[in-house]
Each structure stands twice: as structure tokens, then as C-alpha cells.
Amino acid sequence: MARKKTFPRGIHPEENKLTARKPLEFLPPPEKVFIPLLQHFGAPASPLVKKGDEVLLGQKIGEAKATFSAHVHASVSGQVAAVEDVIHPNGYPVLAVVINNDGQDRPCPEMKEWADPLSLSPEEIKKRVKEAGIVGLGGAAFPTAVKLSPPKDKPIDTLIINGCECEPYLTADHRLMLEFPEEIVKGAELARRAVGASRIIFGLEDNKPDAAASLRQHLHGLPAEVVLLKTKYPQGAEKNLIYALLGREVPRGGLPFDVGVLVQNVGTARAIWEACRSGKPLIERAITVTGPMIKEPKNLLVRIGTPLSYVISSCGGLMEGASLIILGGPMMGLAQSSLDVPVIKGTSGVVALREACLEEELPCIRCGRCVDHCPMRLVPTQIVKFIQAEKWAEAETWGALDCVECGCCQYSCPSKIRLVHWIRVGKNFLVKLKRKKSA
Structure with a gap:
């Protein structure tokens, strides 16, 4: 039997995929959302609304004025309660638009079905992705329209769709591949056409054979394949994934396009399809709410700007003894000091753990x-x-x-x-x- 592809070094933490068999559930939006104007790599968006304004679902409320930025949209319809600082999951205050939800989800005119998205030109695909405010949903939140526009002297031959989800506990991407495989594949094909790549490789860890089978059912006629990789952390890191699949090493200080590759997350691929098919901006995302201190672990589709406290309460709340709440996974996520922080575009999960005591640091023993x-x-x-x-x-x-x-x-x-x-x-x-x- 052939050895599974992987990268050098890494570790094997406990997977703890408690929610792998739990389908995604739509979480009804809360009465009030808090939408930061900085949810991405780069400069914050500039507010387009003020207190008292009426807004529609999907309406642009923050405009990207820098190259490295992303538009921000209303995740509910209703009235703007304030444009003020809120605490960002990173721990610092950022300007945000606070909206009182009217419960009607009245859509903006731009959200409409488009005929045959697969006939769009590369420039039209990039334009719709930019207008939708799509960013990388694997954690880095890099503006996707920028990634789809590499330098002209850096041609892309391979698009890699990252379905590894190597962080312990997290399973939302797994569920997306099981429940929305066609949308992911079509979004990947749009991204391939946008950058002129000749092929698509879906890279998944070998603990997700069901997701691999789900995706393969929709690859007919496309220059695409699904490759199962050895389950190891951090298999999903861009440079590791490129090496594992292609044997190419991104140079120090370089980016994937330096070796002819573009990497996108499965959730990003689905968001690209939704933007090009129906004009839907990035106003919700899939997250996993899990850990030994969550009463009812779930995979959820959550509107951007939903407070963490609301998300946790929808999963039965916290068990007694919970004291460490992490946004993201336990390896790379950020511990939170407040449950008032909102879910943002880069939020992949919520993990609640038992009381954590920082162990005393000892001198380095040079073990290597x-x-x-x-x-x-x-x-x-x-x-x-x-x-x-x-x-x-x-x-x-x-x-x-x-x-x-x-x-x-x-x-x-x-x-x-x-x-x-x-x-x-x-x-x-x-x-x-x-x-x-x-x-």
C-alpha cells in the first residue's frame, strides 16, 4: 500500500472530533448584531451608514478603500443602533456597526439569482468576489479578491482546495463537504477559471473518507481530483499542504503564487459560488461549537456579528467548571476574556475547556x-x-x-x-x- 502524502515533522494531538456526525444547523440571528469593520487581513473598511439608518440584509455597510481590505455587509435587516467600538476577538477595540434586527431578513436588491455563473469571465468572477467581501475562511481572512489576482509574472497552474481541518475539535469544514459538495466544487471551478489554473486538487486528511467520496461525486468533466493525506497537525497550513500534494517548497518569505499555486479553503470556495450565483455577500459562516464544557456541541451556520454568548446559549450553555473559551481551535485559537465578542468572518469555531492552569515554566533542557x-x-x-x-x-x-x-x-x-x-x-x-x- 502506498504511503500517504504528508509534510516533514509536525505532531499528532488528540483529534477530539466530537461533532463530526452532527449536521450543520442554521442558528436564527439574534436581536442585535455587532459587525466589526475589520474582520480581515489589512485595513479596516470605512463605515457607509450611521445611527438611525435602515439597512437591508446583505447591504454594504463598510467599504474597502485599500487594496488589502474587504467590504463588510449587514447580516440582518433592521436599524443601525450605533457605529462604535466593540471588542474584537483579538482583544483590541475596533469600529463596528451595531444593528437592531427587525426579524424580517429583507434582502438588498443586489441579492438576486444570476443565470449560469459558470459562464462568467475571470474579471467578472473577481469583481463579484470583491463586492461580496469574501475572505479566506480557514483562519487568515486574507481578502479573496486579492488572492485571485496574483502578479502577472506569477502564473498559477494549480488550485488547491484545503479541506484538511487539522485543528483538534473543529468539524464545520467536514460538514460543509458532506452537505454542500456541489457548491464547493462549483466555487472551486470558478476560482480556477479566475486565475487560469489548469487543475484543481482537493486536499483532505485521511480521517475524512466520507467527505472525499462526497466531493468526488461532483468532479465529472472537471480537471480536478481529491487526494487524501496523512492525518497530522498542521497538515492544513498552506506551505505544508503545497509540499505534501506537489512536493514544491514555498521560498522563505514567499507566497504560494511563487511556486504557481493558489490555496483556498472549502468554505471560501462555497462562498465564491454563492456570490456568483445569487449575489450573496459573506454574511454567515459555518462554525463548530464544542469542547467538554459545552452542554450540546453543534455545527452551526451563524450570521456574522452574532455575540459569542448567544452562540453558546444556543448549544445549551456552559457546564460548571468552564473557564477557558477559545475562538478557533485549541492549537491556534485565541482565548477570550468576554462572551460579548462577536463571531467574525475568520471565526472557525468556539471551544470551551475546563479550568486551565498555566504550568510553571522551567528552564530549557535543550532536548530539541x-x-x-x-x-x-x-x-x-x-x-x-x-x-x-x-x-x-x-x-x-x-x-x-x-x-x-x-x-x-x-x-x-x-x-x-x-x-x-x-x-x-x-x-x-x-x-x-x-x-x-x-x-
Whole structure:
């Protein structure tokens, strides 16, 4: 039997896919939504509405005025209650549009069925994706219209659709592939045409054979295939996925288009199809609400701007002893200090865990486990030492900005050193330094 494709290094955490067999449920929107104007990589959108304005479902309420930005749309119809700062899942205040839901879901005129989306030109596909405010739904939230427009000297030959969902606990992408395979495949075909790629590869971990079979039923006549990869974390990281499927290595500091590849998440592919078929902007997404401290774990389709407290209450609430709420997965997600934060475009899940105690850090014993498991082939302990000493040039030279923050190093560290925390601190500082130099 042929060995399953994969990438070097990585780890094998417990999968804990508690909701893999639970179909997606539509969560009715709450009485009030809080829609941040920054839910993506890049600059925030500029507000187009003010307090007292009436808005329709799908209406553009925030306009992207920078290249790296994304439009923002109303996820309910109703009246604007405020345009004010709210707490972003990242922990800082951002400007948001607060809407009182009228419960009617009155659609805006732009949301209408289009005839034969597969006949659209590449430019028309990109235009509709941009107007829909679509971003990468795998976590990075990079504006999709930008990804669909690589430099002219970087031709794309392969589109990879990422269905790995390698984070423990999360299963929403799995359910999308089981329940909406045709929409995902058609959205992928639109993305392929938009960038002029010659083929599509759907990359899934081998713990999802049912999803692979579901997708294969809709590939007839398309230059596409489904490949099952070894289940290992972080198989779904872009550079790891490209290496596993194609054997190509994205150069240090480079991007997938440097090796002729574009990677999109399965949820993004579905969003592309919805935008091109019916003009539907990105106003909802699939998430998993799970963990040992959630009473009724579920997979949900949730409107953007829905408060975390409302989402959790729809799953029966928290069990006694819950104290750690993570948006995203347990490896790369962010712990939350408040249940008032909203679901945003980049929210892949909500994981509730038992009381977590930070274990005491011990001195590094130079065991090398962090190096052995790092998929980016970095030396995390050395990078952290430079960051702690504020030796920024050395930290960058040793690859701080190449870290994907997957957490493999910290997971495997017997001394419980908070390596990812320190590298995140260093990366943020290095990015600020670069912005100052380029200003």
C-alpha cells in the first residue's frame, strides 16, 4: 500500500472530533448584531451608514478603500443602533456597526439569482468576489479578491482546495463537504477559471473518507481530483499542504503564487459560488461549537456579528467548571476574556475547556523537541531568546516571521515554555518596525 502524502515533522494531538456526525444547523440571528469593520487581513473598511439608518440584509455597510481590505455587509435587516467600538476577538477595540434586527431578513436588491455563473469571465468572477467581501475562511481572512489576482509574472497552474481541518475539535469544514459538495466544487471551478489554473486538487486528511467520496461525486468533466493525506497537525497550513500534494517548497518569505499555486479553503470556495450565483455577500459562516464544557456541541451556520454568548446559549450553555473559551481551535485559537465578542468572518469555531492552569515554566533542557516538530524547520528556543533580549535583527534572521504559530513547539516542550506567545510578541514588533521604516 502506498504511503500517504504528508509534510516533514509536525505532531499528532488528540483529534477530539466530537461533532463530526452532527449536521450543520442554521442558528436564527439574534436581536442585535455587532459587525466589526475589520474582520480581515489589512485595513479596516470605512463605515457607509450611521445611527438611525435602515439597512437591508446583505447591504454594504463598510467599504474597502485599500487594496488589502474587504467590504463588510449587514447580516440582518433592521436599524443601525450605533457605529462604535466593540471588542474584537483579538482583544483590541475596533469600529463596528451595531444593528437592531427587525426579524424580517429583507434582502438588498443586489441579492438576486444570476443565470449560469459558470459562464462568467475571470474579471467578472473577481469583481463579484470583491463586492461580496469574501475572505479566506480557514483562519487568515486574507481578502479573496486579492488572492485571485496574483502578479502577472506569477502564473498559477494549480488550485488547491484545503479541506484538511487539522485543528483538534473543529468539524464545520467536514460538514460543509458532506452537505454542500456541489457548491464547493462549483466555487472551486470558478476560482480556477479566475486565475487560469489548469487543475484543481482537493486536499483532505485521511480521517475524512466520507467527505472525499462526497466531493468526488461532483468532479465529472472537471480537471480536478481529491487526494487524501496523512492525518497530522498542521497538515492544513498552506506551505505544508503545497509540499505534501506537489512536493514544491514555498521560498522563505514567499507566497504560494511563487511556486504557481493558489490555496483556498472549502468554505471560501462555497462562498465564491454563492456570490456568483445569487449575489450573496459573506454574511454567515459555518462554525463548530464544542469542547467538554459545552452542554450540546453543534455545527452551526451563524450570521456574522452574532455575540459569542448567544452562540453558546444556543448549544445549551456552559457546564460548571468552564473557564477557558477559545475562538478557533485549541492549537491556534485565541482565548477570550468576554462572551460579548462577536463571531467574525475568520471565526472557525468556539471551544470551551475546563479550568486551565498555566504550568510553571522551567528552564530549557535543550532536548530539541521543539526543533524536531517544527514544520517550518525553525529553532523556536533561539528565536525566543533573541526576542526576549530585544535583538530584533537576529530574531528576523533566524526566521521569526516565517513562524506560522501552529503551536507544535509549545505542545511538545517538556519545560512548558510559552514559545508561541513570545514569537507572536516578536512578530508583532517586527511588523511595526517594518511599517515605520516604509512610512
